Structure formats: structure tokens, C-alpha cells
Amino acid sequence: MADFFQAIDQFPVTLKHWLMTQLGGVLPEWAEPLVSAALSITPILAVFPLMFALTTVIERKGLGRIQNRIGPNRVGIPLTNIRLAGFGQFIADGIKSLIKEDVVPRAADKVVHFLAPIALLIPVLLTYSVLPFGRNMVPLDLPQTGLLFFFAVGASTELSVFMAGWSSRNKYSLLGAMRAIAQMVSYEIPLILSALTVVMMAGTLSLSGIVERQMWHVAMPGIPGDQDGLLARWFLFTPWGLVGFFLFLTAAAAEANRTPFDLPEAESEIIAGYFTEYSGFKFAIFFLAEYLGLFAMCGLGITLFLGGWLPPVNFAPFTWIPSWCWFLGKLSALIVLFIWLRGTLPRLRTDQLMGFAWKFLLPMTLINLVVAALWHLLANSIPLVARWPLCFAMLAVPYWLLGRGFEAKFTKREYRFAN
């Protein structure tokens, strides 16, 4: 029984191995690494854009539900009455954006304008290469620099945003690009710092290594969990992990331009931000890159805090579910969370956004780093029951203090009435 589920779990890996052995005799030697890489990339290129396509529909339908609307429900199979509950919408959208006229402003810097969406999509796709999607499923396992690779490649998207904003020769584009860069640079710091907490505790930069550290059978001082190994030791279940996860999620929302941090493309202020002047397929690529960036951020958050592809508990029906299903499931849950946020919250202002990053997130991540170190140091001297509340209190108090500064400024008001 377990073997059967094991086989399903490892199905993509075995398939690739089988293909490579079949091709082994046929291919010239120099082509083998290329084919192997292509085989590793193909599932990523197949699964995540498809997920993007489905997410656009789900997002519209979800927002519709939040807003007392129905959302897209028409497009199905052409020439029939089958509507697929609107899930054909993304195909129609894709065809539409493919055949739409590609308008380039006359004053635009044509080359840079053309390169910007590509320069945005490629780094975003590259970030996927270090994410462990399942057991033994890392396209590019960098044992020493995995997380650094993720952030280095992720940081280069800022430049593509600038390219798009600057080359359009549109003031809204430029404003949007400036906002986006300022926001990405500012939020990268809390993002990296909250991830660094995990690196410090796991002792590795490799993402698959970090997932393995959250497994039940790896003895790690300082991580709670059942000693028999029934409960997972996700970093989320530690005080620093819990706080770190929410800090990470906040910074990730800003990094991925999601509400309430979607200022770079705040349509009520600056039309569509840096891609105001993009139409047709280039716009679709921006859209795609944005969502893929969000998925990659969510994937990283899952890997760092939510145990990656690990099930929450270590007994039968849960462990039968393939590891990549767990990963995709957690990813979907986070995406739904972001859709929910988008349907609920208004948007912050630029200065408030910056203030939030520098005055709240950054101190919190730094304190979190210290608390994590303390958690590790106290592992052998204080029992878990006392250590957990202690460390949590050490995070809750600064949270309360920092938050009070924001609350004091804005309060609900009492209104008087004229006689």
C-alpha cells in the first residue's frame, strides 16, 4: 500500500529518469544535460502558467462572490451549450490578448519597451528553479545558495519594472515605476530578514534542506513537535516562525504588488502604473509575470514556514497524499488568502507604505531574529511549555508598542449634532 502511494508521490521523478534512460543511448553526450534540464523545466512551465490561468478565473469569480456578483460564467466550449462554469474564460482572454493590436507609443524607446516584459518574466520563472515542489523535486538544487539565488534573481525584476516605466515615456508609467521600485526595495529588506530567521534556525540556505529540517524525524533542538514524530515540526508552530510567517506574507504581498500594497498599479491614481502603455500580449506577459511572482513568493513562504511539501501530521491518510499535492494545496490556500485580501482592503498611501516597511516591519523582523536566537539558546534550559509563551510575549509586546504608534494617530470620532 505504502509503496503504491510512494510511487504516485515520486511519479514525476521516475518518469524523468525513465525518459532519460530511454534517451540515454540516442542523444549525443553534450545534449544530455540540456535535455535533462528541459525535462525538469517542462512541468514548471506547464503547471504554473496553467495555475495562473485558473487563478485569474478563480480570482474574478471569488471577487464576484465577495461583491455580490456572479463573476465570469459564460465562456465554455464553443458551438455547444457547455459553459464549464466560466472556466473557459482564460482561454478566451488568452486568445484575445494574442490577437489584439500591440500599440507602442510613438515616443517610446522601442527596444527597451519590447524587452521589459521579457526581462520581467525570465527572472520570475528562474525563481521557480530552486523551489522544492515535492519530495526530490527541485529542478536546481543549490545546496549552498538556494535562498540567495531566489532573492538575487527576484531583485532583478525591479529593473524590468523600471525599464517598462521609463521606456513608455508616459508620466503615469514613470510614477508607477518609481513607486514600484521604492516599494520593492523597501520591502525586500523585511522579506529577506524574515527569511533569514529561518536560515539561521535551519542552518542552511538550501530550500530543500530547510524543508527537511521541518520533517518529524529530524531531531532539531528548539522545534516543538511530538517526539514520536506524529506532528510536523513546521517552523510556523514556533513563536518566531508564526510571527515571521506573517511578516513574510506582508512583505511578500508588497513585493508582489497585491492589495493593500498595490500602489504601483493603483488604477484610481495612476491608471495601471508601469504597464499603462502596454497592450495585447505584452500586457498579458506582465500579468503573467506578476502572478507567477506571487506564486513564487507564496511557494517560498510555504517552503520556509509551512513545511514545504510536508503533510501536517505523520500518519496514514495524510502521508498517502503525494508531496506535490501538499505543496500545490498550500499554494492554493495562500492564493485564496490573497484574493480574499484583495476583495476586502483599501489601499495604503505611498508615505504610509514606506513608513509601514521601515517603522514597523523592519523593527519587527529584527526583533524576530533576536527572539529566534533566544529560542535556540534556551532550548535546553527551559521546557517548551514555558519557552513558547515567553518568546511569544517577547514578540507580542513590541508588536503592541509599535502598533500603538499607528493607532494613536487614527481613531474613530464622535460627532456632534446641531440643535
Next chain:
Amino acid sequence: MTAPVDTSDPKQLGADTDGTQFMTFHDLAYDAGKTVFQRKAQPVGQGREGELLEVAMGPQHPSTHGVFRMDVVLDGETVVKLKPVFGYLHRNHEKIAENTSYLGSMPYTDRLDYFCSLTNNWAYALSVEKLAGLQVPERAEYIRLITAELTRVLNHTCLAGFLLQDMGALGTPLMYAFREREKILDLIESLTGARMMCNYMRFGGCRCDLPAGWLDEAKKVVAEYPKFLDEFDALLSGNEILMARTQGVGKLSAELAISAGITGPMLRASGVDYDLRKVDNYGLYSRYPFRVPLGSHGDVYDRYMIRMLEMRESLKILEPALKDIPEGPVVDPKAKLRGFRPKPGEAYGRIESPKGELGFYLISDGSPNPYRYRVRPPSLINLTILEDMCLGQTVADAIVTLGSVDIVLGEVDR
């Protein structure tokens, strides 16, 4: 005789191109009276030409509420100059009205503030009744009161939705607001036959009586409304982001508001107790006790909250009014529809429309057409103050401030 303007020379086309001096509408408006406030505008562009960014927001812009343009000069994200430009929707409303019969203008008033056509109708009917000395039967007065307050509720509900939309809340509050608006629009449709272009009031009454069962429907809507308002309040009024985005933004002092002729909720948000329903006591407002909420900061949050509170007060009027409405004719039988020629004279009728003081000034020379027909549109006059509220704040604030002024371009441009 001035030299002809050379259109190829940007400097002659208007001083705005060099970024140093241009006159905004309210410069003109204030210079006419005595200036009681100091302009916040600092000398702009001295040695910093290269660092400032001039952006024309609109006429095609998602959040200028129609075809309206703001020529904004930005220092980074800070607004250092803002010039409202309107007139894209100018339809010659006043001139057309002077060339058509009195009754012929009634449908045109619908198009002024197309959200609140019933109050527009009322204001116009009121001024013509003043001009011709007509009396309105009590039932018609009740209908006018009810429809006007329903319109106020409708307008304020939508405004809250639009304001949140400007704040980036992606339609959720707007859709909640529209759901409620739809209920009121259904009532208005069953009463007048049209959802927005009602053309309902007549001189000396209303066009038709209430359809059967209308009052019960209206009572149901009014009874359910506080629940929606509670929900809206819980969802929005205490939201930290909303408070952070609106408190202290777009401040308007009471002195400036008075001297600029601001009316309506915007004036009351600045703390001035001035509500035409109380001041003029027109219609049947004296019969029903209601309170006038006043703000103290004059910022966007106050403007938003004043409207939320006003809706509750309107419901307090509506509830008893729907019960008290008597039977009787809805239009003064003596009022002539055909060959309506008021005696020579002039009249100014005004009401508290949801957006402020809406007045119609009419001069009759005894002919079937008004000799002079003039609208005092609250949207336009409330808008003139925009630059003073936005200077020194960010673009995002300017958008929210514009949203809080509550304009409808049909009324601004006429």
C-alpha cells in the same frame, strides 16, 4: 484691441505652459469678494523646473468621476499645483432652457446631477412655483419629501462606495452600495417609470400618483436600510486603512468653506451648521425632527462620516413620512400645464440637494420661456476649492479628496 494669439507659441496659449502663473477658477471667484484666507500656494518652479512633473489627470482617467481634468504639478508624489479643468460635458443647459418652455426644461434638469434627478426636479419646480405663485397639495409635498430623502440616501450610499473605490478597495464597498441603490432605484422606477431620468415633478405637484403597494415597498426598504448601514459602518468606518487614508486629508477650514460658498455635507463636515432644510424650512421638513450632524476637522473622514450619519437622519424622516402621507390630489388642479406664462418677475428657489445647495434662478418676462435661467450647481462650487484642499498632499490624497467632494460632471459643466 489685443494682438492676435499666435497658436504656435505655447507662451501665448496660456501662461500654464511655463509653469509659473495661471489662474484657477477660484482665484477669480475669491478675487471678486474680499479675501479672507491666505492661499497656501507657494511660488512653484523657482529653479526646480526639471524636478517637477506635470501630469494631466483626465479627462480620460479612471477616478475623475467623468470627463474632468486635473492639471497636477507634482514634486515627487506631492501636489504643488492643481488646476481643475472642466467643461468637457458642457451642453448649453441654461441657454437651451431659455429657449424652451418652462415645462420643457424639466427633463433637462434630470441630466444635471443624474444620480439625484428627483431633487433636481424639485428644486426647479420649487423655483417655478415661487415665480408663478403656485401651491402644492399636501400629498404631493409628502411625495416630494419622500423621494428627496430617498435620493439623498441613494446618493450618499453611492458616494461612500465610490470614495472607497478611489481608495483602492476594488469594488467591494461599491458593489455593496449598488446593491442597496438598486432597491431604491426599483422604487423610483415603479413610481416614475425611469431609473435615473425621472422627469417626475410638475409645477404645483407631481406627475402621477404613487402606484398601488408602493408605500409598503418603500416602508420595507426603509426598514431594512439601517441594517445595511450598520453593516457598512462595521465594514468601513473603523477600518484602519480607511482612517489612515482619510483622517487629516483634504482639510477644509470653516472660514475658507464659507468664503468659497461651499454648501452641503462638505460645509457641515467643516463644522458649519447650515442645512437648507432647517434654514429655509421648505417642503414639510419642519414637521419631522431630524438632526444635522457636524464635523470638526473638515477632512475627508469627516465628509464621509457626515454622509453616513445624514443617511440615518434621512431614514428618521422617511419612516414617519411614509406612514403619515395623506390621500388627496398630487397636483394643484389650478396649475396650467399648457400655455403656462408666469407674470413678469424673478424668483430663486433652492433646496438642500444631496450635494449641497441646488438653486434655480429664473426671470420671467411674461412669455412661455424664462428670460433668464440660471442654475446654482453645488458640485461646481464645491469643486472650486479643490486646489486648496490638495496642495502639499500626495496624488493619492488628491484623488480621495476629489472623491469626497462628491461631484457629478453633468452638474459641474451643465
Next chain:
Amino acid sequence: MTLPFAIIAGLTVGSAIAAMSLRNLVHCALSLVLTFAGLAGLYLQLNAEFVGFTQILVYVGAVAILIVFAILLTRSTEPKDEPATVTPWIGIAVAVGAFLTMALAVLASPVGKRVAAPAPEVSVKTLGQKLMTDYVLPLEVMALLLTAAMLGAVIIAMKDKEGQR
């Protein structure tokens, strides 16, 4: 010389030439980013993964952004009627002279023909330990320098702003 090296080196040098010779400053900055990325590729070729990715994180993610911001803030899209360079021939002659000297030195030196030892195992852990033990003083000095640079940059930018008002 291997093929990947030739491609990356060609890209690096080519984009460096573009970065120094294009008229439009934003294009220069974008070419410079390509140079930085090419250099990171060379570092990867040299088995210095950590430094390579740090190079991308710092140079592409931060320095390049700073440069384009500075270009936009100073409106340095140069006027067309003004030559972009001063006394080009002297500068280029100096550079060519320097290059010839270095190239001759490299050719003459026996070090140049040295073949690399098998790739050393560089783990981040050992790198960190080195930084915290052998190189702790430079690390502290660096931290001090970065703090000073940050303060300095903030003060330079701030003072002027106050002067304006």
C-alpha cells in the same frame, strides 16, 4: 577556453563597451546591468556561487537601481547638441596603454597558464566562520563603513532638501 566562458566574456565586455559609449544614459545603465550579470556568470564559472549571487543581489538589485534613480533625478538625458565626451582621444589612449601593459604582463607571467585545482568545496558555513574569525576585523570595519555611508548619504540628501524650503 570553453564555449560558455567565451559567450559570457564576450557578453560582458561587449555590454561594458556599450555601457561606456552609448549616448542615452539609461541605455548605459541597462548595459551596465548586463555587464554585472555577465560578471556574475563568470563568478559562477569560477565556482564562486555565493559571490556570484551576491553580485546580482547587490549590483543588479541595488546599485543599478541607484544609478537609474540618479539619472532620472538629475535629468541626465544629455542634450543632443553637446558632445558626450571630453578629450576622447587622450582618455582612450591612456586606457589602451594601460590595457597593453596589463596584457603584456599577463602574457609574460607564468601564473596565467596555471590550471585550476579541482573545485574546492565552499560552503556558506565555512565562509561565515571565516568572516567571523579570521576576517572579523575587516567585517567590523565594513559594517562601520556601511553605516557611515548610509548616514552620509542621508545627510547629504536631507540637508539640501531643508535648504530648499
Next chain:
Amino acid sequence: MTPLSGYLFVSALLFCIGLAGALTRRNAIMVLIGIELMLNAANLNFIAFWRFSENPETMTGLTFALFSIAIAAAEAAVGLALIITIYRHFRTANVDKVEDMKG
């Protein structure tokens, strides 16, 4: 594997391109870009010499390169802040036109 001389040539080329740019371009930002190129060329040398050294375990070149990257970042931040200040004062980023030290 490419021999050390290959890397040294690339590094020398980069250095000289940076030098030529820094010497000839008028715009202060371009001068700074030239200096950045020169620093990067030096970095490449550090890494190359580390990789081809007798005992790479000491990681001298690596750490030096890391420090050099940090210095370059600081240099860029301060340099560009200075350029922006100069621009605000003189309304130009042209190095030739900024001759008046009194400000």
C-alpha cells in the same frame, strides 16, 4: 577549463573600458559607472586568483571580493547622493561645468 589568463584578460579589458569611460565622459554619473566597472574588474581578479590559487580553502579572494562588493555599494550610494546634490546646486551633472568649489 579556461586558464587563468583568460579571466585576467577579461578583467583587464573591463578595467580599461571603465578607465576610458571615466576619463572621457562628461556626465558625473557616467564617470561613476566607469569607476564601478573598474571595481568590478578588480573583483573578477580576486575571484580568479582565488580559484587558481594553491590553497583555495583559505578563501582570501572570496572574502575580499565580498568586502569589495560592500565597498562598491557604499561608494555608489554616497557618490550618487553627491551627484544629486551637485545637480541640485549647479543644475548640471556635467563634471566640466562644476568648477566652482565655493558653491
